[in-house]
Amino acid sequence: xxxxxxxxxxxIPGREILKGLTLSIPAGQVxxxxxxxxxxxxxxxxxxxxxxxxxxxxxxxxxGESLLPLTPEERASKGLFMSFQYPLELPGVPxxxxxxxxxxxxxxxxGEAELSPGEFLKKAREAAKRLAMSDDMLRRALNVGxxxxxxxxxxxxxxxxxxxxxxxLDETDSGLxxxxxxxxxxxxxxxxxxxRAMLLITHYERLLEYVKPDQVHVLxxxxxxxxxxxxxxxKLEAEGYDRxxxxxx
Amino acid sequence: MAATKxxxxxxxxxxADKYKFGFxxxxxxxxxxKGLNEDTVRYISxxxxxxxxxxxxxxxxFRRWQVLEEPTWALVHYPKIDYQDAHYYAAPKKGDGPLSxxxxxxxxxxxxxxxxxxxxxxxxxxxxxGAPKIAVDAVFDSVSVATTFREELSKAGVIFMPISEAVHxxxxxxxxxxxxxxxxxxxxxxTLNTAVFSDGTFVYVPPGVRCPMELSTxxxxxxxxxxxxxxxxxxxxxxxxxxxxxxxxxxxRDENQLHAAVVELVALDDAEIKYSTVQNWWPGDAxxxxxxxxxxxxxxxxxxxxxxxxxxxxxTGSAITxxxxxxxxxxxxxxxxxxxxAVTNGAQQADTGTKMIHLGANTKSRIVSKGxxxxxxxxxxxxxxxVNPKAKGARNFTQCDSLLIGHDCAAHTIPYVEARTRxxxxxxxxxxxxxxxxxxxxCRARGVPEEEAVALLVNGFVREVLQKLPMEFAAxxxxxxxxxxxxSVG
Numbered sequence: 027x028x029x030x031x032x033x034x035x036x037x038i039p040g041r042e043i044l045k046g047l048t049l050s051i052p053a054g055q056v057x058x059x060x061x062x063x064x065x066x067x068x069x070x071x072x073x074x075x076x077x078x079x080x081x082x083x084x085x086x087x088x089x090g091e092s093l094l095p096l097t098p099e100e101r102a103s104k105g106l107f108m109s110f111q112y113p114l115e116l117p118g119v120p121x122x123x124x125x126x127x128x129x130x131x132x133x134x135x136x137g138e139a140e141l142s143p144g145e146f147l148k149k150a151r152e153a154a155k156r157l158a159m160s161d162d163m164l165r166r167a168l169n170v171g172x173x174x175x176x177x178x179x180x181x182x183x184x185x186x187x188x189x190x191x192x193x194x195l196d197e198t199d200s201g202l203x204x205x206x207x208x209x210x211x212x213x214x215x216x217x218x219x220x221x222r223a224m225l226l227i228t229h230y231e232r233l234l235e236y237v238k239p240d241q242v243h244v245l246x247x248x249x250x251x252x253x254x255x256x257x258x259x260x261k262l263e264a265e266g267y268d269r270x271x272x273x274x275x
Numbered sequence: 276m277a278a279t280k281x282x283x284x285x286x287x288x289x290x291a292d293k294y295k296f297g298f299x300x301x302x303x304x305x306x307x308x309k310g311l312n313e314d315t316v317r318y319i320s321x322x323x324x325x326x327x328x329x330x331x332x333x334x335x336x337f338r339r340w341q342v343l344e345e346p347t348w349a350l351v352h353y354p355k356i357d358y359q360d361a362h363y364y365a366a367p368k369k370g371d372g373p374l375s376x377x378x379x380x381x382x383x384x385x386x387x388x389x390x391x392x393x394x395x396x397x398x399x400x401x402x403x404x405g406a407p408k409i410a411v412d413a414v415f416d417s418v419s420v421a422t423t424f425r426e427e428l429s430k431a432g433v434i435f436m437p438i439s440e441a442v443h444x445x446x447x448x449x450x451x452x453x454x455x456x457x458x459x460x461x462x463x464x465x466t467l468n469t470a471v472f473s474d475g476t477f478v479y480v481p482p483g484v485r486c487p488m489e490l491s492t493x494x495x496x497x498x499x500x501x502x503x504x505x506x507x508x509x510x511x512x513x514x515x516x517x518x519x520x521x522x523x524x525x526x527x528r529d530e531n532q533l534h535a536a537v538v539e540l541v542a543l544d545d546a547e548i549k550y551s552t553v554q555n556w557w558p559g560d561a562x563x564x565x566x567x568x569x570x571x572x573x574x575x576x577x578x579x580x581x582x583x584x585x586x587x588x589x590x591t592g593s594a595i596t597x598x599x600x601x602x603x604x605x606x607x608x609x610x611x612x613x614x615x616x617a618v619t620n621g622a623q624q625a626d627t628g629t630k631m632i633h634l635g636a637n638t639k640s641r642i643v644s645k646g647x648x649x650x651x652x653x654x655x656x657x658x659x660x661x662v663n664p665k666a667k668g669a670r671n672f673t674q675c676d677s678l679l680i681g682h683d684c685a686a687h688t689i690p691y692v693e694a695r696t697r698x699x700x701x702x703x704x705x706x707x708x709x710x711x712x713x714x715x716x717x718c719r720a721r722g723v724p725e726e727e728a729v730a731l732l733v734n735g736f737v738r739e740v741l742q743k744l745p746m747e748f749a750a751x752x753x754x755x756x757x758x759x760x761x762x763s764v765g
Contacts, residue, residue: 075720102722114717118735124721127731132722167735184721 027087028053028192028223029074034084036066036073043069045248046084051241053089053191054220058234059227060259061245062267067227068111070245071196075108076101088192102128103135105191109181109198116168121180122150124168129187153186156216158209174201182213193217194225199233211236231263247274306501307364313337316470319364323439326446336459336469343463349626350655350687351595353568356533362501363471410435412476412492414505424488431487433517434479438506441477448479452510456539456576456603464535464597465572468504472537475505480515480546489745491520502533509539511546513579518549520748531559531594536571544579544606549587551744552600553752556592561650563622566594573600574630577609577638585612586629587743589752591759594623599657601630604638604666611640614740616752618759619652619684628658628689633666633699642673645737648684649760655687660701662694669699677707678736680729680760730757 029051036044043066051057061067073080076098086093093101116124130140141149154164157179169177178198185193195214199207214224214237226233234242234256242259244252244267251270252258307318316337320330345356410424412435428435434445442449459469476492494505511517534556540548550573559566569592575584586600602611613629631640640660648654660671677686688705710732718728733756734741741749 075716077716097725098716098719099722099724102720108720110717110720114711114714116714116717116732116735118738119731124718124731127727128718128721128723131724131727135722188722 027051028055028089029225030085030087030090032085032087034070034073034082034086036069036080036082038080043080043248044073047245047249049243049250051192051223051225053223055240056218056224056226056237057241057243058239058259059225059243059245059250060229060231060262062271063229065245066248067229067245068196071108071111071194071227074101074194075106099131100135102188103132107185107188107190107193109178109185109193109195111197111200113169113177113181115170115172117170119168120165121168122147122164125150125184125187128184132188150183150187153183156186157183157213159183175203175206178202178210179206182210186213186217189217191221192223192225194227196227197229198226199228199230207233208236231259234259244270246270249274305364305366306362309362310359311361311363311471315363319471319473322364322366323442325442328450329442332454332459333470333472336466337471339460340463340466340470343460343466345463349597349657350653350689351597351624351626353531353595353624356531356568358467361533363504364473365501366473410488410490412437412490414474414476414492414494428487428490432481432484433486434477435490436477438475438477438508439473441508445477445479448510449477449508452508452539452541453506454539456541456574457537457572462572464570465537468506468535468537468572471502472504472506475507475536476509477507478509478517478519480511480517482513482515482543484512484515486515486517489518489520491522493522502535504534505536507536507538508541509548509550510541511543511548511582513543514545515543516547516549518551518745520551520553520745522553522555531566531568533568533570534593536573538571538573538600540575540584542575542577542579542582542584542606542609545581546579547583547585548575549585549745550575550600551748552586552588552590553744553748553755554588554590554592554596555755557594558592558621558623559594561621563594566623567592569593569596569598571598573598574603575601575611576603577606577611577635579609580606580635581608582606583610583612585614585743587612587614587740588616588627589740589744589755590615590617590625590627591755593625596623596625596627598627599629599659601632602640603632603634604640604669605634606638607635608637609635610638612743613640613642613644613658614743615644615656616647616737616740616756617644617654617656618647618649618756619654620649620759621652622650623652625653626655626657628656630659630661631671633660633662633669633671635666637668638666639669640671642671642675643740644673644675645740646675646677646686646688647680647733647736647756647760648677648686649680651683653685653687655689657689657691659691659693661692662696662699662701664695667696667698669696669701671699671701673701673703675703675705676736677705678733679707679709726757726761729760733757733760 027050031047031049034044034047126146133140159179239256242254243250316333320333412422422436457465460466480486542548556567556569577584584602590596604611611631617625617627619625629642644656646654646656656675662669675688679686686707690703714732715728734753744752
């Protein structure tokens with residue numbers, strides 16, 4: 027299994043958010059997690075990426091190795107990528123400087139040779155072209171003054187550059203117009219590979235029309251309450267989460 | 276995050292490695308007896324073989340200093356300084372005159388080698404091909420020990436020498452300009468400097484000459500129980516240009532040492548002076564023991580029409596920093612700039628900023644200040660923009676940004692504005708932000724380790740100012756920032 031989550035609990039003082047979540051994704055597959063607001067979708071992505079603000083029990087393994095004892099940067103260098111729902115603005119840090127620093131930090135941690143500035147630039151330009159991003163955006167301070175759609179494209183650019191083994195995309199479709207959604211979906215599809223697993227966390231079924239998941243899971247009140255094929259997404263879109271929420275209450 | 280406790284612990288742990296300039300050099304030295312009186316002033320003047328006019332000037336300043344009160348308005352706290360408990364002159368033996376480059380005491384040469392400052396011209400020339408040449412004046416305690424590239428500079432007509440030598444070789448320039456920007460009774464510390472100043476750098480760039488290389492002075496405070504009182508005077512004659520950089524380091528000592536320098540710049544018609552500082556005096560330990568009191572008066576006089584003076588400073592060292600590099604915009608159409616990065620960590624205190632005094636018509640000034648506070652430190656920007664009734668059409672833009680790291684530090688912005696004509700435009704912008712946990716997490720989740728992430732974010736914060744430094748020093752300053760902030764997040 028590329029991702030294997032067993033009985034995961036996560037709490038902030040006074041409130042448990044994940045209440046025994048279990049989920050497995052084999053390499054080569056794309057899974058989607060759908061759920062209502064407050065179900066714990068973003069907490070799951072933050073916990074997997076290594077956010078330190080939670081009291082955590084249970085297990086989360088990536089390719090057999092436990093993620094939970096690792097720092098966020100160690101997880102990244104081992105091939106975990108989490109696309110943020112709200113990518114941060116870094117004033118004064120040019121996007122390319124940031125991406126190059128990050129990529130080379132990962133490579134250094136893995137004992138690989140760093141990319142030369144020339145090699146890096148070539149690769150970045152190609153990735154930007156596929157995402158219909160201008161060179162100007164690469165030179166600007168990361169995400170500063172970017173529209174919602176531009177920020178998400180910048181996240182996809184980073185995913186393409188880092189070539190992670192496991193990608194978690196947290197609400198990547200939110201804030202995208204239809205053209206941007208298409209471009210972003212194409213870049214996700216281009217990265218599907220037998221060696222890579224992906225987890226799409228989303229509110230709406232819209233993204234799943236462009237990126238066909240192998241499995242859909244329903245997250246309600248901190249637990250996976252239902253799983254099924256791509257059809258489940260359409261059913262949820264039509265019927266909503268009421269049925270599950272009543273059961274959880 | 277329990278950032279605070281960990282920060283303190285980490286800063287303590289890092290202390291010894293952190294300040295890599297903390298060693299001291301064992302050289303035989305000439306030391307003035309402890310204490311400050313007219314005899315001390317005479318002793319210094321005599322050591323330098325000064326003419327009578329200069330001794331009189333010193334003595335006059337000393338008499339004025341005795342009736343001045345030490346200022347207390349800055350946002351800094353320190354125990355009362357005992358001015359009688361210090362040596363006011365320390366010089367390596369055999370070193371009270373200018374030396375040829377080959378005669379430098381090997382111990383002193385080693386010191387500068389450790390600091391990464393080449394004193395032999397061939398070392399510079401043997402360096403990377405195409406690397407820019409930089410002329411260096413090396414000041415060790417109270418005397419200048421070496422000045423490089425003097426011959427090449429003199430071919431261009433540029434005078435670059437220790438001020439103690441210029442007193443003898445160019446008395447007419449000294450008499451005309453010394454004290455003409457910072458008068459002897461300007462303030463407590465400047466007056467003290469006038470009485471006991473030891474050495475420093477003198478630069479004169481003749482009309483129409485663009486100085487062919489960067490000039491720089493490296494100040495090293497080595498002797499124990501001394502103060503350093505250097506004096507720098509730079510004159511850019513009509514239509515000339517010069518870029519000058521100063522760097523400073525000192526050994527780690529438990530006691531506080533006083534550094535009270537005076538820098539005077541004069542720019543005549545259409546001349547431009549670019550003055551950069553990378554200040555890295557020993558800051559003391561995390562609890563505030565030891566460290567340099569950096570009480571400095573720096574002022575530039577845009578005396579000529581359309582002249583320009585630009586101050587860029589990167590301040591990471593000193594226990595206490597009290598300095599306000601200023602511009603007097605006297606000439607019509609002259610302009611002044613102040614770009615500052617001030618970092619405080621541990622128990623450091625800084626009260627720094629600038630004064631832009633608009634006297635001439637259509638004068639312009641620009642202030643960009645970036646303050647970074649970490650640990651238990653306090654960092655204040657204090658700035659004055661003053662517009663005289665005659666300064667019609669004056670413009671100022673001020674931007675003060677503060678970045679807080681951790682929860683125990685402080686940032687203050689204290690702007691003063693005096694506009695005495697309606698015909699002027701003054702803008703002021705100020706922001707205070709905390710280095711956010713979210714930004715750090717974002718960087719780390721992309722694989723950037725925490726310390727590197729802090730450096731990346733801080734460099735982003737100060738980028739606009741770093742870009743103003745001469746290229747070869749921008750990289751050095753960037754590293755210095757990273758080192759100063761090591762261990763500042765837990």
